[in-house]
Amino acid sequence: MNWLSIFSGALASVSNISIIIWLLLITLLTCRLYKIYYDERAIERRKQISLLPSLTKTYLETINCIWQVASLRPLDTLPYFSSVLKSVGPLVYMNTIIRDYVLINDPDDIKILLSSTQHITKGPEYSILEPWLSTGLLTSTDEKWQTRRKLLTNTFHFKILESYIPAFNHHANGLVQSLAKASKNNEIDLHSHVTLCALDIADIREELQGIFGDSDRDATMEDLKSMFTLERVIKETMRLYPSVPSVTRRLNQPIQLKNHSIPAHSIIAFSIYILHRDESMYPNPEVFDPDRFLPEQCNDRHPYGYLPFSAGSRNCIGQKFAMYLMKTVLSTVVRHMKLETLGTQKDIVVSTQLVLKADSLPSLKLTPLFENHKK
Structure with a gap:
């Protein structure tokens, strides 16, 4: 072995050791900088959170809050959070150890959230839908959501919606047949037929009489638009x-x-059910009063105070479809059946899951207005 080979090998070893040392130094420096950055971010995050009205300021309050929420039955969830908002205010912070939740109920704050094109990622609760729906329009985000939203938009165009009306009429008439049969069998529990919709029958019938007269023809798009x-x-x-x-x-x-800064990685939540019972917008909120939606009653109401289909870029893409469908079905039933409620609104008991679920509904007495119904 010559000395040149030995010297070259030694240089290579020194070089490799130097590279390793430099890599270790860079790694350590990176970790240090990350720790400094993370600590500063964590300090700023804690500072922002400390300024929020909170149910969980102490460790004991956090444990108590987690225990209370975990113990809630679906029936009790909405009343619990409604009481929290009434006692604390329209913005409440809750720590669940693994996540930070901010519950809001101010229409101004809700508008800021929903009208933003940056905050469109659904909360972690929606992940339980992924085995069923995968990451489609409801659960996806960013470019994937934008692509799917654009793809489906034309499906709900006005001209396309008009083509659905015959199908709406067909199924609405089928429902009338089903209800007529149920009434003959003295079946008054309609849970398996329809979801109860509280109706002001005397007025919904007067309006329909003005549109259809004595005709039993199917509803048209123009008819549906006239059902104010x-x-x-x-x-x-x-x-x-x-x-x-x-x-x-x-x-x-x-x-x-409006009044608070919410840090990244927080979960913001609001309840449409609770928002719709805000007494400042809806006096006597538990009273069923369709006149709340007369034009003169709506003019001064906050545009984000009524959100049955959400709002902003992630609003319900099928809301017009749903409205035309409901009008078709309900107008067909009311034209052909006399409906009498065998109970009151107090008999309606709901609980919250991913959707609102009716645990108890009053039954209806059905009386066909005509002997023959279209097959």
């Missing part, structure tokens, strides 16, 4: 019983609300 009274009834029903009771968003970056 029925639309108010539907809107008031959705105010009291929105199909989706709550909405959550996971913040990928901070958001500045």
Whole structure:
């Protein structure tokens, strides 16, 4: 072995050791800088959170809050959070150890959240839908959501919606047949047929008489547009019983609300069910009153104070479809059946899951207005 080879090998070893040392130094420096950055971010985060009205300022309060929420039955969830907002205010912070939740109920704050194109990521609760829906329009975010939203938008275009009306009529007439059969068999429990919609029958019938007269023809798009009274009834029903009771968003970056700054990685939540019972917008909120949606009653109401289909870029893409469908079905039933409630609104008991669930409903007495119904 010559000395040149030995010297070259030694240089290579020194070089390799130097590279390793430099890599270790860079790694240590990176970790140090990350720790400094993380600590500063954590300090700033704790500072922002400390300024929020909170149910969990201490460790003991956190444990107590987690225990209370975990112990809630679906029936008790909405009343519990409603009482929290009434006692603490329209913004409440809750720590669950693994996540930070901020519950809001101010329409101004809700507007800031929903009108933003940056805060469109659904909360972690929606992940339980992924085995069923995968990451489609409801659960996806960012570019994937934008692509799917754009793809489906034309499906609900006005001209396309008009083509659905014959199908709406077909199924509405089928429902009338089913209800007529149930009434003959003295079946008055309609849970398996329809979801109860509180109706001001005397007025929804007068309006329909003016549109259809004595004809039993199917409804047209123009007919549906003329059903102003029925639309108010539907809107008031959705105010009291929105199909989706709550909405959550996971913040990928901070958001500045009206009076508070919320740090990134927090979960912001609001309850449509609770919002729709805000007494400042809806006096005597538990009273069913379709006149709340007369034009003169709506003009001064906050535009984000009524959100049965949510709002902003992630609003319900099928809301017009749903409204036309409800108008078709309900107008067909009311034209052909006399409906009498065998109970009161107090008999309606709901609980919250991913959607609002009716645990108890009053039954209806059905009387066909005509002997023959279209097959």
